[in-house]
Amino acid sequence: MGKVYYVSKNMGLGMLILAVTALAIIIALSIAYDKERAKNQGKPGDEASEGTTMPTPSTTPFTPKEPWDRYRLPDSIIPIAYNVTLWPRLEPNTDGLYVFTGQSAVVFKCVKETDLIIIHARKLNFTTFLGHHVKLSGLGDATVPAIQKTWLVEKTEYLVIQLSSRLTMGAPYLLHSEFLGELADDLEGFYRSEYTEDGVKKVVATSQMQATYARKTFPCFDEPAMKAVFNVTIIHKPGTVALSNGISDSVIDGVPVKVTTFEPTERMSTYVLAFIVTDFGYIQSNQNNLMIRIWAKRNAIADRQGDYALNVTGPILQFYEQYYNTTYPLSKSDQIALPDFNAGAMENWGLVTYRETALLFDPMLSSTGNKERVTTVISHELAHMWFGNLVTLRWWNDLWLNEGFASYVEYLGADYAEPSWNIKDHIILYDVQKVFAVDALASSHPLSRQEEEVNDPAQISEMFNTISYSKVCSPEKFTQYPMQDLLQTYFIYYYIIILYTDLWDHLQQVGIHIPHSVHDIMNRWTLQMGFPVVTIDTRTGSISQKHFLLDPDSVVDRPSQFNYTWFVPIKWMKTGVEQQQYWLLHETGMTMVMSAVFLSHPTKDWVLANTNVSGYFRVNYDLGNWDRLLSLLNTDHQALSVINRAQVIDDAFNLARATIISTTLALRTTKYLSKERNYIPWESALRNLDYYILMFDRTEVYGALQAYLKKQIQPLFDHFKILTANWTKVPEGHTDQYNEINAIGIACSVGVEGCRELINSWYRQWMENPGQNPIHPNLKSTVYCNAIAFGGVQEWDFAWRMFKNTTLASEASRLRSAMACTKAPWLLNRYLDYTLDPTKIRKQDTTSTIQYIARNVVGMPLAWNFVRARWSYIFEQFGKGSFSFANLVNGITKRFSSEFELQELKKFKEDNFHVGFGSATMALEQAIEKTTANIKWLTENKAEVLKWFTEEST
Ligand SMILES: *[C@@H]1O[C@H](CO)[C@@H](O)[C@H](O)[C@H]1NC(C)=O
Ligand SMILES: *[C@@H]1O[C@H](CO)[C@@H](O)[C@H](O)[C@H]1NC(C)=O
Ligand SMILES: *[C@@H]1O[C@H](CO)[C@@H](O)[C@H](O)[C@H]1NC(C)=O
Ligand SMILES: *[C@@H]1O[C@H](CO)[C@@H](O)[C@H](O)[C@H]1NC(C)=O
Numbered sequence: 001m002g003k004v005y006y007v008s009k010n011m012g013l014g015m016l017i018l019a020v021t022a023l024a025i026i027i028a029l030s031i032a033y034d035k036e037r038a039k040n041q042g043k044p045g046d047e048a049s050e051g052t053t054m055p056t057p058s059t060t061p062f063t064p065k066e067p068w069d070r071y072r073l074p075d076s077i078i079p080i081a082y083n084v085t086l087w088p089r090l091e092p093n094t095d096g097l098y099v100f101t102g103q104s105a106v107v108f109k110c111v112k113e114t115d116l117i118i119i120h121a122r123k124l125n126f127t128t129f130l131g132h133h134v135k136l137s138g139l140g141d142a143t144v145p146a147i148q149k150t151w152l153v154e155k156t157e158y159l160v161i162q163l164s165s166r167l168t169m170g171a172p173y174l175l176h177s178e179f180l181g182e183l184a185d186d187l188e189g190f191y192r193s194e195y196t197e198d199g200v201k202k203v204v205a206t207s208q209m210q211a212t213y214a215r216k217t218f219p220c221f222d223e224p225a226m227k228a229v230f231n232v233t234i235i236h237k238p239g240t241v242a243l244s245n246g247i248s249d250s251v252i253d254g255v256p257v258k259v260t261t262f263e264p265t266e267r268m269s270t271y272v273l274a275f276i277v278t279d280f281g282y283i284q285s286n287q288n289n290l291m292i293r294i295w296a297k298r299n300a301i302a303d304r305q306g307d308y309a310l311n312v313t314g315p316i317l318q319f320y321e322q323y324y325n326t327t328y329p330l331s332k333s334d335q336i337a338l339p340d341f342n343a344g345a346m347e348n349w350g351l352v353t354y355r356e357t358a359l360l361f362d363p364m365l366s367s368t369g370n371k372e373r374v375t376t377v378i379s380h381e382l383a384h385m386w387f388g389n390l391v392t393l394r395w396w397n398d399l400w401l402n403e404g405f406a407s408y409v410e411y412l413g414a415d416y417a418e419p420s421w422n423i424k425d426h427i428i429l430y431d432v433q434k435v436f437a438v439d440a441l442a443s444s445h446p447l448s449r450q451e452e453e454v455n456d457p458a459q460i461s462e463m464f465n466t467i468s469y470s471k472v473c474s475p476e477k478f479t480q481y482p483m484q485d486l487l488q489t490y491f492i493y494y495y496i497i498i499l500y501t502d503l504w505d506h507l508q509q510v511g512i513h514i515p516h517s518v519h520d521i522m523n524r525w526t527l528q529m530g531f532p533v534v535t536i537d538t539r540t541g542s543i544s545q546k547h548f549l550l551d552p553d554s555v556v557d558r559p560s561q562f563n564y565t566w567f568v569p570i571k572w573m574k575t576g577v578e579q580q581q582y583w584l585l586h587e588t589g590m591t592m593v594m595s596a597v598f599l600s601h602p603t604k605d606w607v608l609a610n611t612n613v614s615g616y617f618r619v620n621y622d623l624g625n626w627d628r629l630l631s632l633l634n635t636d637h638q639a640l641s642v643i644n645r646a647q648v649i650d651d652a653f654n655l656a657r658a659t660i661i662s663t664t665l666a667l668r669t670t671k672y673l674s675k676e677r678n679y680i681p682w683e684s685a686l687r688n689l690d691y692y693i694l695m696f697d698r699t700e701v702y703g704a705l706q707a708y709l710k711k712q713i714q715p716l717f718d719h720f721k722i723l724t725a726n727w728t729k730v731p732e733g734h735t736d737q738y739n740e741i742n743a744i745g746i747a748c749s750v751g752v753e754g755c756r757e758l759i760n761s762w763y764r765q766w767m768e769n770p771g772q773n774p775i776h777p778n779l780k781s782t783v784y785c786n787a788i789a790f791g792g793v794q795e796w797d798f799a800w801r802m803f804k805n806t807t808l809a810s811e812a813s814r815l816r817s818a819m820a821c822t823k824a825p826w827l828l829n830r831y832l833d834y835t836l837d838p839t840k841i842r843k844q845d846t847t848s849t850i851q852y853i854a855r856n857v858v859g860m861p862l863a864w865n866f867v868r869a870r871w872s873y874i875f876e877q878f879g880k881g882s883f884s885f886a887n888l889v890n891g892i893t894k895r896f897s898s899e900f901e902l903q904e905l906k907k908f909k910e911d912n913f914h915v916g917f918g919s920a921t922m923a924l925e926q927a928i929e930k931t932t933a934n935i936k937w938l939t940e941n942k943a944e945v946l947k948w949f950t951e952e953s954t
């Protein structure tokens with residue numbers, strides 16, 4: 001799956017399964033399953049033997065007795081091929097319900113004697129045959145056992161078929177069923193999405209199977225390793241088109257329905273199946289006999305919003321063919337933008353589904369950021385066409401390898417499509433620093449889970465988190481061995497099911513030179529949470545490591561068999577010259593190379609470790625080396641790469657938060673920024689300074705902080721003024737465009753001369769001629785926010801009118817956020833009232849709008865009062881299981897840093913105990929914890945910070 005952006009972007013036995021033919025795979029699979037079950041569960045099936053001859057149950061005390069009470073399928077049966085026919089109705093039936101009907105025939109093989117067939121099915125109503133949910137027949141000579149009884153198990157989402165005698169080993173059978181399901185608007189399984197085009201309401205039938213929703217569409221063996229071939233048939237109305245994973249090989253145009261059949265798929269997992277019926281339009285190109293199509297609403301296609309996606313898809317596929325040294329495994333590539341979609345995107349094999357904002361790009365109205373998102377999401381999903389879909393991890397506990405790897409190569413694919421963007425440099429901002437932040441908390445968790453720890457659908461969903469997506473980025477980070485070589489050898493064996501440990505075995509066989517086995521190195525990164533801070537003392541050459549925790553007072557209650565030490569590959573440079581990589585294998589080490597060198601030039605030479613953030617750790621130095629690095633930044637910052645400049649800043653601020661170095665040392669890393677023109681270090685600094693702004697924007701420190709920022713941002717603002725010929729054009733460089741946004745945004749907020757006038761004049765021009773917006777899409781968010789902040793009711797009301805009129809989702813969301821920027825309390829209070837009126841603000845946007853208001857220093861106390869006063873109502877409306885609800889509490893309490901606020905928060909918790917906090921329960925606890933930490937931080941640092949900003953701003 002793609003990263004879920006705004007809603008926000010794992011261990012086995014090591015059996016190597018390399019199978020070349022389908023038969024070999026089946027055998028290999030069944031062996032692997034035997035092993036796993038033997039350890040995991042009792043013998044499936046066979047009630048008689050369970051009652052009498054079963055040995056004592058396994059050592060796991062909670063293993064349910066009946067096979068249908070366990071979440072994992074028994075290992076006695078494997079599917080070979082399915083015929084699936086689906087007929088979604090795009091009009092409601094007489095009960096007002098949208099439904100689909102279907103038929104399925106699955107050919108399966110019995111690989112272990114059993115008289116029980118267990119197959120997944122959820123929320124399906126079955127047609128009965130002689131009182132049973134299914135019909136069973138044989139395809140060979142073997143006798144077919146009679147069905148004794150069939151029943152559904154809601155909890156484990158099974159259809160269970162009890163036979164009167166056993167199936168014959170190795171014989172093929174056919175299980176036939178007919179069923180009816182609801183085509184609900186629940187975004188799960190086969191579902192419906194609605195939209196209005198040219199005044200006409202339209203319905204799309206579409207699907208989302210990952211992770212466990214295929215079973216809600218038709219009965220199937222719904223585990224990733226249960227790969228099979230699917231013959232799909234879709235029945236639909238004339239005037240609509242049916243899409244699925246393969247190319248349609250025949251369309252019978254009948255009255256009143258059309259029947260579209262598809263070529264048999266490759267052997268594939270159920271979670272990457274897709275079925276769609278729609279009247280969307282498309283554009284197409286062909287690349288070496290491969291058909292590439294982009295689908296979207298007809299108006300969006302007519303407005304050419306799909307052109308960009310079509311332009312980059314071909315090159316990205318080409319890139320992966322080279323990278324994996326394997327041709328694209330399918331005969332076509334469809335990508336479709338859906339009005340209602342839960343994740344960011346989904347890598348269905350050959351038919352990738354997207355949110356509209358992740359696939360469509362409007363050259364006139366979309367920003368550079370929108371464009372980058374389209375490129376990287378496409379690149380991420382297409383990477384899965386090989387790694388994930390062709391080669392598949394055996395179970396969801398290994399999800400991190402699938403997603404982590406895709407999250408890494410997405411940058412390579414995007415870089416190939418847009419070479420001028422230098423997009424690989426962004427990994428540090430969007431993945432590395434993001435996961436560093438989460439993984440430095442005592443509440444983090446290891447990348448890997450044991451297969452047995454991940455069973456039910458909730459545990460499976462939990463695997464889709466920041467750690468899974470962003471921590472690996474690629475095992476290259478841990479071993480420094482290029483993954484590409486490894487993968488290329490892997491794709492020789494098509495359709496294999498792998499365990500991540502297979503990869504390590506394989507890596508070992510390739511014969512790389514590392515100080516320990518790949519298993520031993522990797523286990524420390526995947527089986528224990530967190531990461532180390534490596535400290536280098538350039539006076540002695542000593543090196544040491546320690547588990548890095550952001551809060552020095554936090555207690556880690558998760559024991560680690562490795563005592564939180566790692567095998568750390570350290571790339572480093574001395575005074576600009578790259579040195580030989582050093583492996584830190586113990587808590588402390590000593591490198592003769594380093595000390596010998598340093599003794600000779602102790603005042604001149606500097607050391608920089610973790611060059612280009614090639615490893616997953618933070619770095620600290622002795623004070624002398626810090627001083628030399630800082631003076632290097634001030635005199636010749638380009639001696640360090642952009643990535644290292646960004647990382648020195650981020651490391652310093654985080655080390656200061658952890659009280660490993662002083663706060664002023666961290667602040668000193670920002671002094672050179674007056675010379676910095678590059679986006680990545682600036683962005684890294686601004687993200688870190690954001691905490692200071694939140695802590696101090698209601699205190700005397702803020703004046704000095706603003707003065708300092710003004711001094712630092714002024715040269716950047718002037719730079720862009722020249723570069724854009726007095727703001728009349730857009731900078732050419734991709735990241736320059738981002739940095740221009742930062743420059744204007746900060747400059748206006750700290751009062752750089754000319755900034756507010758510039759913004760106000762743009763906004764006024766727009767107000768005078770609303771049909772003609774003169775503001776470049778890149779700058780809209782910043783300009784709207786600042787113009788409303790400095791304006792009054794007219795500016796606000798104009799924005800509200802534009803918000804109500806726009807048809808473009810991204811424009812509406814920019815305006816909604818900007819309206820929270822006003823400094824007028826009455827406007828903010830009125831806006832807060834609007835958030836609870838669904839005719840004004842859509843319900844899905846309520847909590848995020850309140851958060852935007854709380855982000856504003858004037859709005860924060862208003863939002864806090866508003867939410868406290870209406871807690872029971874807000875909780876009733878939004879508190880039941882919604883993810884954004886936790887963000888609401890987070891957002892409002894972000895600035896809390898006084899004893900008084902802490903008491904208010906505690907009182908709030910007491911007063912509303914009877915109402916409850918739902919999905920914000922944990923967020924409330926964390927808010928209390930964070931407020932306590934903020935109070936402490938402020939007490940310890942305020943005087944020092946005030947002094948520093950005061951001295952540095954004059
Ligand atoms: C699927 O279709 C192919 C080609 O038409 C056919 O050979 C195969 O038997 C079908 N599979 C099933 C399960 O019927
Ligand atoms: C699957 O469908 C194909 C085409 O309709 C048909 O020839 C075949 O017999 C079906 N297979 C089974 C197992 O029902
Ligand atoms: C399935 O059957 C149940 C019970 O009869 C019924 O309530 C439900 O509406 C049916 N589902 C559909 C989609 O018709
Ligand atoms: C797509 O490529 C064509 C041909 O190179 C180019 O003219 C067009 O501007 C591109 N479209 C977009 C949206 O980038």
Ligand SMILES: [Zn+2]
Pocket residue numbers: 001002003347380381384402403406
């Ligand atoms: Zn993914």
